[in-house]
Amino acid sequence: MTVLQPNLVDEVRADESFNASACMNCGVCTAICPMELEHLPREIFRYVLLGMKEELLQHQETVFSCLLCKMCEVNCPAGVHITENVRSLRHYFDRKVFRI
Amino acid sequence: MSERKIGVYVCHCGGNISDYVDVEKVIDAVKGEEDVVVARTAMFTCSDATQQEIYDDIQQMGLDGLVVASCSPKLHTFTFRGVAKRAGLNPFRYTQVNVREQCSWAHTDDRLGATEKAIRLVRAGVARTRLLAPLEPTVVETVPKTLVIGAGIAGLRAAIGLSDIGLSVVVVEREAAVGGWVKEFGPLFPHEKEGRALIAQLEAEVRRRENIALFTQAEVVKKAGSFGNYVVDIRTHGKSSMTMQMEVGSIIVATGFDSYQPEEGEYGYGIDGVVTLPEYKKMLDEATGPLVYRGRPVKDVAYIYCVGSRQGEAGPHQYCSRFCCSAAVHSALELHGKDPSAHQYHLYRDMRTYGRYELMYQESREKGSLYLKFPESEPPAVQKGSDGRLLVTVRDQLTSQKEMQIPADLVVLVTGMVPRENDDLVKALKLPVGRDGFFNEIHPKLRPVETVVDGVAICGACQFPKTASESVASGLAAVTQSAAMLKQGRAELDPQVATADPELCTDCGTCYTTCPYDAISPMELPGGRRVASIAPATCKGCGGCAPLCPEHAIDLQGYTSAQILAMIDGLAREVV
Numbered sequence: 001m002t003v004l005q006p007n008l009v010d011e012v013r014a015d016e017s018f019n020a021s022a023c024m025n026c027g028v029c030t031a032i033c034p035m036e037l038e039h040l041p042r043e044i045f046r047y048v049l050l051g052m053k054e055e056l057l058q059h060q061e062t063v064f065s066c067l068l069c070k071m072c073e074v075n076c077p078a079g080v081h082i083t084e085n086v087r088s089l090r091h092y093f094d095r096k097v098f099r100i
Numbered sequence: 101m102s103e104r105k106i107g108v109y110v111c112h113c114g115g116n117i118s119d120y121v122d123v124e125k126v127i128d129a130v131k132g133e134e135d136v137v138v139a140r141t142a143m144f145t146c147s148d149a150t151q152q153e154i155y156d157d158i159q160q161m162g163l164d165g166l167v168v169a170s171c172s173p174k175l176h177t178f179t180f181r182g183v184a185k186r187a188g189l190n191p192f193r194y195t196q197v198n199v200r201e202q203c204s205w206a207h208t209d210d211r212l213g214a215t216e217k218a219i220r221l222v223r224a225g226v227a228r229t230r231l232l233a234p235l236e237p238t239v240v241e242t243v244p245k246t247l248v249i250g251a252g253i254a255g256l257r258a259a260i261g262l263s264d265i266g267l268s269v270v271v272v273e274r275e276a277a278v279g280g281w282v283k284e285f286g287p288l289f290p291h292e293k294e295g296r297a298l299i300a301q302l303e304a305e306v307r308r309r310e311n312i313a314l315f316t317q318a319e320v321v322k323k324a325g326s327f328g329n330y331v332v333d334i335r336t337h338g339k340s341s342m343t344m345q346m347e348v349g350s351i352i353v354a355t356g357f358d359s360y361q362p363e364e365g366e367y368g369y370g371i372d373g374v375v376t377l378p379e380y381k382k383m384l385d386e387a388t389g390p391l392v393y394r395g396r397p398v399k400d401v402a403y404i405y406c407v408g409s410r411q412g413e414a415g416p417h418q419y420c421s422r423f424c425c426s427a428a429v430h431s432a433l434e435l436h437g438k439d440p441s442a443h444q445y446h447l448y449r450d451m452r453t454y455g456r457y458e459l460m461y462q463e464s465r466e467k468g469s470l471y472l473k474f475p476e477s478e479p480p481a482v483q484k485g486s487d488g489r490l491l492v493t494v495r496d497q498l499t500s501q502k503e504m505q506i507p508a509d510l511v512v513l514v515t516g517m518v519p520r521e522n523d524d525l526v527k528a529l530k531l532p533v534g535r536d537g538f539f540n541e542i543h544p545k546l547r548p549v550e551t552v553v554d555g556v557a558i559c560g561a562c563q564f565p566k567t568a569s570e571s572v573a574s575g576l577a578a579v580t581q582s583a584a585m586l587k588q589g590r591a592e593l594d595p596q597v598a599t600a601d602p603e604l605c606t607d608c609g610t611c612y613t614t615c616p617y618d619a620i621s622p623m624e625l626p627g628g629r630r631v632a633s634i635a636p637a638t639c640k641g642c643g644g645c646a647p648l649c650p651e652h653a654i655d656l657q658g659y660t661s662a663q664i665l666a667m668i669d670g671l672a673r674e675v676v
């Protein structure tokens with residue numbers, strides 16, 4: 001069972017602008033994704049917000065598979081800057097996992 | 101039988117009726133009825149032109165009975181009573197026959213059958229009208245004084261509203277202090293005004309007014325009389341216990357609510373650090389900065405919603421308590437303001453921050469509040485962690501049903517409102533109580549503060565869970581309702597009530613105990629014989645007593661046994 005670590009979002013935000021708090025979990029982004037990425041972006045963002053670090057690190061593949069096509073972003077009813085957030089997460093992986 | 105002159109008007113209702121009922125055939129069938137002197141159809145009977153036509157017929161032909169066959173009596177009884185009255189015909193010698201809702205609309209597939217039914221219904225109407233006697237409304241003088249029960253925010257504001265309009269007010273409060281729940285509260289949504297300050301202001305105003313009498317530690321123990329002239333007994337419990345009797349014209353009930361008290365162990369209630377919403381609100385209002393609970397800083401807060409609400413099979417509270425989502429989110433915003441670094445987790449079933457409170461929900465998310473949706477079948481569990489903190493286990497439906505654990509310093513059970521125990525008052529006032537235990541209005545939208553007891557209005561959270569501002573709004577609605585009835589100084593009551601024939605009555609007593617309004621009591625005749633007497637202002641004309649009387653001494657005016665039997669004959673007769 002995952003124990004939530006509330007500081008994860010601060011860790012991500014340390015160098016990046018990550019903001020998904022307007023998300024109301026409608027799921028349009030997941031439904032509309034041309035890559036049919038099951039876990040992106042809504043759920044990955046939730047890992048960050050809730051502090052599920054292990055799950056986030058497990059989905060490195062998904063974060064880097066995104067085309068950044070912005071299909072989800074233009075259709076997001078809450079106006080979340082999804083592609084910006086994905087870029088932030090990639091940068092987070094670069095720093096944390098690849099140490100670059 | 102004396103000869104009567106009855107006019108019958110059958111409505112097309114544009115086509116609502118005439119598309120399915122052959123209205124001309126109906127006219128032909130009733131034209132020859134005994135005592136019918138005029139029978140016409142009209143495109144819209146309720147139109148000004150047709151009302152004028154009926155008026156002219158009454159005046160020129162000297163009609164002494166009127167039958168209108170159109171829509172439900174709910175819609176136009178008062179329209180046609182008005183026509184009759186203006187033309188000089190006693191308004192209670194008119195019968196409304198419903199050939200729309202109960203005929204044309206119900207039988208759109210059977211034109212022949214609908215027409216036959218309409219003929220029978222109109223004949224029954226004519227038969228009743230033939231036997232209708234003129235009636236005069238019961239006029240009662242009203243006392244320009246209102247009793248307000250409960251001095252919470254709704255009751256206090258209602259008292260001031262009544263006083264503004266120029267009515268005397270008596271406020272009765274059970275507790276020693278006025279202000280109810282709201283006197284304890286700091287900032288309230290949506291205006292962020294302090295509850296304590298609002299109550300202090302209202303109390304000062306109430307005490308300043310000469311036409312408001314405030315009794316604390318007092319209860320209403322008895323109510324007698326009828327609308328406009330209620331006699332109430334008020335018992336005080338303070339230093340000197342005494343019972344006062346006073347006359348009031350109307351009553352406003354604002355007895356408020358109780359907060360749901362979780363059972364020991366329910367969502368961990370009883371474990372140190374698990375608190376209810378009112379307990380939490382008090383802590384928040386007292387805190388000047390980051391929250392501290394029993395000497396320990398509160399950094400992580402978990403809220404569990406719907407505690408004591410929407411219980412399903414598990415408990416008596418089936419309803420959604422409405423206010424609690426918004427109240428919890430508002431409290432979360434209060435904490436975000438006092439401690440921006442605190443983490444807040446909201447575990448909910450459904451978020452209902454209705455109307456503009458949605459903006460608070462949005463603001464709380466932007467400030468970092470996190471929302472997790474748990475399944476109804478698998479509510480969160482609260483336990484004490486090994487480090488002394490609390491551990492909340494929850495399955496989040498928004499994250500692939502993953503089960504997770506939230507370490508928390510404080511768990512807030514978002515408890516709803518439950519009806520307050522008021523059995524004695526319910527008995528004294530004969531208040532209608534709904535299945536949920538709250539008091540019932542006549543109609544939630546059309547008559548939202550009136551009860552079935554004339555002159556007794558309800559407002560605030562004794563009716564259903566409300567926010568403070570909604571309670572005040574309903575309090576003012578009750579003020580308007582009461583004032584509209586009392587400011588005229590007199591009220592006309594429906595004369596279609598029960599009467600008992602003293603010749604036939606044998607004082608058997610069956611009706612005394614049957615009347616739900618206590619309108620029937622024994623009366624002594626000059627010769628010493630005891631018979632039943634029915635108070636016309638108290639009787640609601642429900643007819644419950646009439647069929648029980650073994651001597652057939654009781655008749656309902658406007659619906660006498662003779663009239664009903666004549667109607668049955670009219671309905672049962674062959675159409676052709």
